[in-house]
Amino acid sequence: MGETGPTRSQSDxxxxxxxxxxxxxxxxxxxxxxxxxxxxxxVKLRAAIASFETxxxxxxEFPEGTDMKRVEEAAGVEELPESETVTVGVSPDGEEDDxxxxxxxxxxxxxxxxxEDDEADGEEEKAEAKAEAEAEHDGD
Amino acid sequence: xxxxxxxxxxxxxxxxxxxTDEDATGFSEAGIDGGSVSVIVHDGLGAVVQSCDSPFDxxxxxxxxxxxxTHQSVVDAAGERFGTPLPFRFDTxxxxxxxxxxxxxxxxSETLETHLDDFAGHWEYRVGVAWDEDRVQDELExxxxxxxxxxxxxxxxxxxxxxxxxxQYDNRLxxxxxxxxxxxxxxxxxxxxxxxxxxxxxxxxxxxxxSDDSNTPDEVVQVAFVAHEDREEEIGELLDExxxxxxxxxxxxxxxxxxxxxxxxxx
Numbered sequence: 001m002g003e004t005g006p007t008r009s010q011s012d013x014x015x016x017x018x019x020x021x022x023x024x025x026x027x028x029x030x031x032x033x034x035x036x037x038x039x040x041x042x043v044k045l046r047a048a049i050a051s052f053e054t055x056x057x058x059x060x061e062f063p064e065g066t067d068m069k070r071v072e073e074a075a076g077v078e079e080l081p082e083s084e085t086v087t088v089g090v091s092p093d094g095e096e097d098d099x100x101x102x103x104x105x106x107x108x109x110x111x112x113x114x115x116e117d118d119e120a121d122g123e124e125e126k127a128e129a130k131a132e133a134e135a136e137h138d139g140d
Numbered sequence: 141x142x143x144x145x146x147x148x149x150x151x152x153x154x155x156x157x158x159x160t161d162e163d164a165t166g167f168s169e170a171g172i173d174g175g176s177v178s179v180i181v182h183d184g185l186g187a188v189v190q191s192c193d194s195p196f197d198x199x200x201x202x203x204x205x206x207x208x209x210t211h212q213s214v215v216d217a218a219g220e221r222f223g224t225p226l227p228f229r230f231d232t233x234x235x236x237x238x239x240x241x242x243x244x245x246x247x248x249s250e251t252l253e254t255h256l257d258d259f260a261g262h263w264e265y266r267v268g269v270a271w272d273e274d275r276v277q278d279e280l281e282x283x284x285x286x287x288x289x290x291x292x293x294x295x296x297x298x299x300x301x302x303x304x305x306x307x308q309y310d311n312r313l314x315x316x317x318x319x320x321x322x323x324x325x326x327x328x329x330x331x332x333x334x335x336x337x338x339x340x341x342x343x344x345x346x347x348x349x350x351s352d353d354s355n356t357p358d359e360v361v362q363v364a365f366v367a368h369e370d371r372e373e374e375i376g377e378l379l380d381e382x383x384x385x386x387x388x389x390x391x392x393x394x395x396x397x398x399x400x401x402x403x404x405x406x407x
């Protein structure tokens with residue numbers, strides 16, 4: 001921290017803006033207008049702040065001087081690539097069989113051909129490996 | 141709940157103690173969507189308001205964000221001028237004109253005064269603690285025999301057993317890490333206890349921005365509290381002590397209006 005007092009930097013604003021949506025004094029009375037959509041709005045806003053791509057879509061702009069690195073961190077942007085990896089890692093489960101089945105059809109021809117196809121497409125190689133694995137299983 | 145139909149209303153930013161400020165009504169700020177902000181004073185209580193004929197609602201999030209920023213800056217200005225404000229939630233609107241606001245102030249004077257007195261000189265502060273994950277892992281391994289043992293086994297094990305051992309290692313690490321997180325939280329709350337009131341450990345799963353995996357991924361403990369402004373330095377010193385530990389970084393923000401600790405008013 002280095003210095004002893006509290007700070008109020010631009011980068012702390014995102015946190016405060018969120019507080020405005022669901023904190024602060026609430027009045028429960030008929031003389032007060034309540035906005036049903038406010039909560040929804042809050043959710044949308046949060047989603048937008050959370051994802052920079054979404055934020056860009058909504059034209060959400062941060063004021064000049066905002067510490068973008070921190071906002072990006074706050075938005076969890078660094079997490080995105082990871083979650084994408086997860087998605088990619090998960091989805092082949094569904095496709096695996098198809099792929100394997102597809103290469104099964106072409107079968108051995110391709111497996112042999114690929115030796116000459118030096119450094120063939122990585123995906124193809126994987127598919128073939130799976131096909132071979134499947135074949136072994138079938139043998140069992 | 142309340143009807144959202146109205147012809148004339150007053151958007152309410154905050155209520156302040158205008159008691160000693162003879163020129164309280166002279167307070168003016170630029171409000172949401174360029175409206176003008178004024179203070180309606182009744183018996184020492186000031187309502188910081190802006191006239192409006194409908195709630196502020198939009199699908200344009202950039203616009204909403206501007207509104208929130210404006211709201212915050214008006215409350216800040218009011219706080220600077222009148223001392224700790226009672227900050228209202230975004231889009232709180234009193235139906236009616238200035239007289240209706242006056243009437244509301246008069247009806248609620250006792251409650252509002254109690255809360256204002258309670259918060260006088262006090263603000264909300266927020267602290268986030270981040271630690272260096274690699275360092276923590278190394279330290280835990282150095283301190284915990286079981287974890288070190290598992291690490292050794294993982295390194296020696298063959299492919300098949302390594303997977304299970306790694307799982308055990310991860311579980312052990314997660315438990316130890318959680319324990320350390322608790323220790324750190326306890327250290328903060330014990331240290332801050334005599335200096336603050338209304339201390340709250342923020343639920344890491346609450347808002348997107350509050351969750352510890354999205355709001356600065358490294359922040360393992362986040363707390364909010366209300367403290368008297370005169371305590372800032374002492375609190376800072378305490379936090380400096382905590383931050384003196386290698387690998388620990390602390391973010392100490394404030395003073396903010398006491399949003400997180402604001403009361404509910406039944407009237």
